[in-house]
Amino acid sequence: MLTPMDRTLEYVHGYSEKEASRLRDQADTLATLLHQDTRYPAGATVLEAGCGVGAQTVYLAQNSPGAHITSVDISPESLAKARATIRQAGLQNVQFLPADLFNLPFSKASFDHVFVCFVLEHLKTPADALARLREVLKPGGTLTVIEGDHGSAYFHPETEAARETVRCMIEVQARLGGNSLIGRQLYPLLESAGFSRPQVSPRMVYVDGSKPAWIEGFTRNTFIAMVEGVAKQALEMQLISQARWRQGIAELKRSAETGGIFCYTFFKALAIQS
Numbered sequence: 001m002l003t004p005m006d007r008t009l010e011y012v013h014g015y016s017e018k019e020a021s022r023l024r025d026q027a028d029t030l031a032t033l034l035h036q037d038t039r040y041p042a043g044a045t046v047l048e049a050g051c052g053v054g055a056q057t058v059y060l061a062q063n064s065p066g067a068h069i070t071s072v073d074i075s076p077e078s079l080a081k082a083r084a085t086i087r088q089a090g091l092q093n094v095q096f097l098p099a100d101l102f103n104l105p106f107s108k109a110s111f112d113h114v115f116v117c118f119v120l121e122h123l124k125t126p127a128d129a130l131a132r133l134r135e136v137l138k139p140g141g142t143l144t145v146i147e148g149d150h151g152s153a154y155f156h157p158e159t160e161a162a163r164e165t166v167r168c169m170i171e172v173q174a175r176l177g178g179n180s181l182i183g184r185q186l187y188p189l190l191e192s193a194g195f196s197r198p199q200v201s202p203r204m205v206y207v208d209g210s211k212p213a214w215i216e217g218f219t220r221n222t223f224i225a226m227v228e229g230v231a232k233q234a235l236e237m238q239l240i241s242q243a244r245w246r247q248g249i250a251e252l253k254r255s256a257e258t259g260g261i262f263c264y265t266f267f268k269a270l271a272i273q274s
């Protein structure tokens with residue numbers, strides 16, 4: 001039998017304050033793109049699995065003020081940050097619990113809705129996780145899943161060294177047992193977890209010089225920060241030389257400078273428990 005740690009890999013981006021800040025930047029910049037069509041009715045019970053530092057929780061709670069949200073994460077440190085964030089935002093419709101999503105402390109059919117964002121890519125057995133989440137959903141309840149796909153990133157100017165740094169990030173996560181190309185696989189994953197006819201919608205981010213907030217919030221502080229965050233592991237795994245890494249990062253940063261362009265696609269899926 002698999003233990004929780006067999007299923008959850010070492011979280012590739014770590015639990016530092018810098019990573020917490022990256023997750024908040026990511027959520028704040030992407031809030032409209034990813035949350036605009038998620039509203040839960042008053043009285044609905046919602047499970048957020050893998051809430052991290054609460055970066056998405058704030059939007060869930062604000063957008064569905066009458067819903068009762070239960071947010072769980074395996075990291076007590078992240079939960080402490082999430083609690084503080086929700087308290088500071090003055091929101092009162094969220095309760096936090098430490099829990100492993102493979103071994104949830106809830107009975108079957110406990111929730112009307114489940115929300116999971118940027119978690120499956122870090123799991124060794126994402127289809128198994130989806131099957132566990134399906135169990136706690138009531139019949140007719142919905143599962144919303146949002147994932148990125150690092151293979152969807154393209155940019156201008158684009159150089160081979162810059163692409164190598166992105167490939168290093170994909171490879172580091174794969175060697176740790178995760179899958180940062182998971183966005184494109186949501187439909188078959190949901191089907192294999194027992195959901196019929198899930199609906200998947202790609203959400204593209206396009207950033208040019210006319211969007212300074214996106215250059216800062218997404219290109220620099222979300223994507224490039226994430227690539228820079230795996231430097232140590234990429235070098236330790238000898239995926240790239242230090243000189244080539246430095247060159248690649250410098251060239252990747254040109255996509256956030258004058259004349260630069262950055263494109264990335266997120267995938268959002270909605271599936272019904274039937």
Ligand SMILES: C[S@@+](CC[C@H](N)C(=O)[O-])C[C@H]1O[C@@H](n2cnc3c(N)ncnc32)[C@H](O)[C@@H]1O
Nearest residue numbers: 008023050051052055073074075100101117118
């Ligand atoms: C990239 S963070 C995303 C956090 C949040 N959903 C967001 O979008 O900002 C992934 C989170 O999944 C959590 N996680 C990983 N494996 C888990 C498991 N088996 N059970 C519960 N949480 C888990 C990690 O602790 C981490 O907080």
